[in-house]
Amino acid sequence: MTATEPRAAALPQPGGPPAGRRPGLGARLLAVAAGVLLIAGAMGLQTLKLRPAEVADPIVYTGSKGEDVDARRFTLRLDSIAAAKALQGSSKTIATDNVFLVVAASAKSSLKPYHLATPVLVTAGGKRFEATDRVDRSVTLSNTFVQPDIWVSGRFYFEVPASALPGASVRFSLPQQGVVLEPYRPEVEIDLGLDDESARKLVASAQDVYPTVKK
Amino acid sequence: MSTNERDWFSPEQRQPQQPPQQPPQQPQQPPPQGWTPAPEGYTGQHARPGPGAPPRRHARPQPYDTRQPRPQMRGPYPDQQVWPPAGNRQQPGSSTQPIPAVPGAPAARPWPPQGLPPRPASAGQATGQAPAGAKKPRRLLVAVAAVAVSLLTVAVSLYDHHDFYQQQITRGLNHIETVVPAGQPGKVYNTEWRVAVAPMKPPEGNKHGPEVTWLKIDIARRVVDPASATMIGDPGDMKLRDRAGREWTVPFEVVGDRPLERMEVGKDYRIQGMAIVPTAVAQEVELSFEPSDYRSDTPTEDLFDREKMEALGLDVYVLRFRRR
Numbered sequence: 001m002t003a004t005e006p007r008a009a010a011l012p013q014p015g016g017p018p019a020g021r022r023p024g025l026g027a028r029l030l031a032v033a034a035g036v037l038l039i040a041g042a043m044g045l046q047t048l049k050l051r052p053a054e055v056a057d058p059i060v061y062t063g064s065k066g067e068d069v070d071a072r073r074f075t076l077r078l079d080s081i082a083a084a085k086a087l088q089g090s091s092k093t094i095a096t097d098n099v100f101l102v103v104a105a106s107a108k109s110s111l112k113p114y115h116l117a118t119p120v121l122v123t124a125g126g127k128r129f130e131a132t133d134r135v136d137r138s139v140t141l142s143n144t145f146v147q148p149d150i151w152v153s154g155r156f157y158f159e160v161p162a163s164a165l166p167g168a169s170v171r172f173s174l175p176q177q178g179v180v181l182e183p184y185r186p187e188v189e190i191d192l193g194l195d196d197e198s199a200r201k202l203v204a205s206a207q208d209v210y211p212t213v214k215k
Numbered sequence: 216m217s218t219n220e221r222d223w224f225s226p227e228q229r230q231p232q233q234p235p236q237q238p239p240q241q242p243q244q245p246p247p248q249g250w251t252p253a254p255e256g257y258t259g260q261h262a263r264p265g266p267g268a269p270p271r272r273h274a275r276p277q278p279y280d281t282r283q284p285r286p287q288m289r290g291p292y293p294d295q296q297v298w299p300p301a302g303n304r305q306q307p308g309s310s311t312q313p314i315p316a317v318p319g320a321p322a323a324r325p326w327p328p329q330g331l332p333p334r335p336a337s338a339g340q341a342t343g344q345a346p347a348g349a350k351k352p353r354r355l356l357v358a359v360a361a362v363a364v365s366l367l368t369v370a371v372s373l374y375d376h377h378d379f380y381q382q383q384i385t386r387g388l389n390h391i392e393t394v395v396p397a398g399q400p401g402k403v404y405n406t407e408w409r410v411a412v413a414p415m416k417p418p419e420g421n422k423h424g425p426e427v428t429w430l431k432i433d434i435a436r437r438v439v440d441p442a443s444a445t446m447i448g449d450p451g452d453m454k455l456r457d458r459a460g461r462e463w464t465v466p467f468e469v470v471g472d473r474p475l476e477r478m479e480v481g482k483d484y485r486i487q488g489m490a491i492v493p494t495a496v497a498q499e500v501e502l503s504f505e506p507s508d509y510r511s512d513t514p515t516e517d518l519f520d521r522e523k524m525e526a527l528g529l530d531v532y533v534l535r536f537r538r539r
Contacts, residue, residue, distance in 0.1 A: 113454075113464040149493040150427055150460040 033213055058173060058187035065193050071186035074114060076148055076172050078190040079104040079153065083202045084210035087157060087172040088136060094134050099203055101158040102210055103170055108153050113147045117175040121158045122189070124167025139212045157212070165199035168192050220444070392503075392533040401534040403506045405440035410502050412455075415489070420451040428497035432465060432488035438478045447474040448507025454479045455490055456535070463500065465490040476511050503535040 023031075063069035068077045084100040087091050121129040134157075137143055141154025148186060157171075173187040194202065226301065395401035415431040416444045438444050452463040467488030474484055492500050508527060517523045 109461065112462045145464055147463050147491070150423070150463075150491060151494075153422065 024153045039063050044146070056181050057183075057184050058185040060189050061169070062169075062189045062191070064191055067190075069188045069190060071188045072108040072115075073174065073186045074107055074111065074188075075104055076107045076116075076188045076190070078170065078192075079106055081192055081202070082210065083206035084208075085206050086209045088141070088211045088213075089136065090213045093209060098157050098159055098161045099206060100132075100210065101160055101167075102164070103156045103158065104153065105156065105172070106153040107141065107146045107172075108149050108151045109146045111148060113145045114174050115144075116146060117144050117173045119173070120171045121160060122169050123160075123164040123170055127164065129158055129160045129164065129169050131156045134159065135212055155212070162199070162203045165192070165194050166196045166203065168194060169182060230466065353516050376454055390533050391530055392535055395534055395536045397539050399535045400437075401536060402439075403532045403534060404446050404508065405438065405443035406446060406506065407437045407439055408450075408534055409435045409437075412500075412502055412538060413534075414497060423491060426494055427491045428494045429488045430492060430497065430500070431489060432467065432502060434467070434486040434488070435483040436486070437483050438480050439479050443476045443511045444480060445510045446507065447476070447478060447511050448509035449487070450504040450506050452533075453488060453502070453504040455492055455502055457492075457500050458497040461496075463490055463492045465502070465504075474511075500539065501535055501538055505531055505533050 028153075031080045059071075061069050061071040063078075065078050065081070068075055081104070082102040084102055086095040089099055101121070103119070120131075122131070131140070140156050141152070142156075144152045144154055146152055158170075160168075163214045169189050171187055171189045173185060174183065393401060393403065395408075401410075411433040413431050413433075415429045417427075417429045421429075434450075438446075449467075449469065453467055455463045455465055465488040467486050469485070470487045471485045477482060
C-alpha cells in the first residue's frame, strides 16, 4: 500500500477545507503594510535615479587661487589673473568694449598626456563664458601637452563684461574623447576670489595692451 | 381566484392575509447552498419581486415578515433535486454528470478509498517532518532564485556596458604587443624597426628645468620583403611608457627620404622624435608605437568599401622596445 500513499496524500479532500491554512487577520495586515512599504521604498528610490543630464555631469574638484587642485586625472594650479583692454598677438592687436581676463595656470597629468579643453568662466549668477576664440589656440595652455609629472604653464584669455567678474570662478576640464560622452569627467573649478571691490580694482588696473606672445 | 393569490389590481388590504399554505416539506434536503435564513427583523424590503410579479412602479409588493413562513407567490411546486439522485449524495466522489447508470456495472467506489492509512488531518499539519522539510527547501529555492536573478540582471547590464565600451571606445581593436629586446629590430608586416633612445641636450629657451630630461629618438625602418614595400604609412600612437604604465607623447617627423609610393627593400628610412620625460624615469621609459597597415597601392574606392576595410582585420600590432 505504500506505493499508493503519496498519491492519496496529494489528493485534496473533495468538499473539505482548502489545503493551505489561511493566515490570521493581523498577519495579513502586516503583510499588506510590508508590501506597501516596499513599493513605496522602490518608488522613493526611483527619485534618486540620476537623469541623463546628471549622469553626464562632471565630478568637480574645487580650490582657490595658487592651490594645486588634484582632479585625479590631472592637477591644475591657477597662478595669477590679470585684466587687459587689448591683446596683442603676433600679427595684430585685438581690442574689446568689455574686458579681457588673462588667467595664468599650471597643470600636469597623472597617467597620460592630455590637452586641456577650453576653460569656462562661471559667474556668480551662473552664466557661463567660454574662453575667447579671438585669441589663437596656439598661444593658450590648450596647445601644450599636459603630461605626467611635468608641470607646464600657460594662459587662457576670457572676454567678459566687468560685471561678470565678482564671485566668478573658472572651470578647467579635458576635451571629450571620441563620440561617447564620458560620465564623471574630472573638472577643476577655481574661485577667482574676486568680490565687488577687488573686481573693480582689477578692471581699473587693466593693462592697455597685453602681449599674448611672450618673447 | 384562489385565496392565497393576491389581487394586484385592487387596493392593498390592511389586515394580514390569511397565512399561506405551508409549502410541502422539502424531501430530506438541506437548503440550496448560498441561501441562509434571513436574520431576525429582516423585512426583505429590497428583495426582488418574484418572477411573475408586476413592475414596482405599478404597485409595491407587500414586504413579508420572514418570521412567518415564506409566502408562496407563484409556482406551487417547490424546488426538488432531480439530479444527482438524492441517494448518491452521500458519495462525494461520484460524478454529477448526467450519465445514465449502466446496468450491471460495478458500484461506484466508496470514498475515502478503503484500505489506506488515515489521511493527515490537514495539509498544513505535518505528519512528522516531511511537509516541514518540504517547505524549507522551497524557501531556500526561492531565495537562491532571487539572488540568481539579481546577479543575472547585473551581469547582463555589465555585459551590455562592456560591449558598448568595446565598440565605441576601443572599436573592438585587438592590440597585439611585441616586446623587442634591446638592440634588436622589431619586425611587423615584413618591416624591421630599429630604435635608439638617448638623452639629449635641452634646446635653448625651453621652459623646463633639470626635473625634465629631453630624449632623442631615432627610428630606422627597413623593408625586408618586396610584398611590404608599399606599406609606407607612418607609425601611430608613438609614446614612451614607464614601468608604472604612465605615458609621455613622442612628437616625431620623417627625416631624409620620405617614401611616397614604394620603399626600397633593404634601405633604411629614418624617423626622428623628441620627447620630454621626468628625469626620475628617463632611464626606464620604453618606446612603443603601432606600425601602420596602410598600403599605398590601396585603391581609393577600397578605403570606402566597408567589407574590404573590415577584411583587413582588427588586429593592431604594437612594438615595445626594451632599453636594456
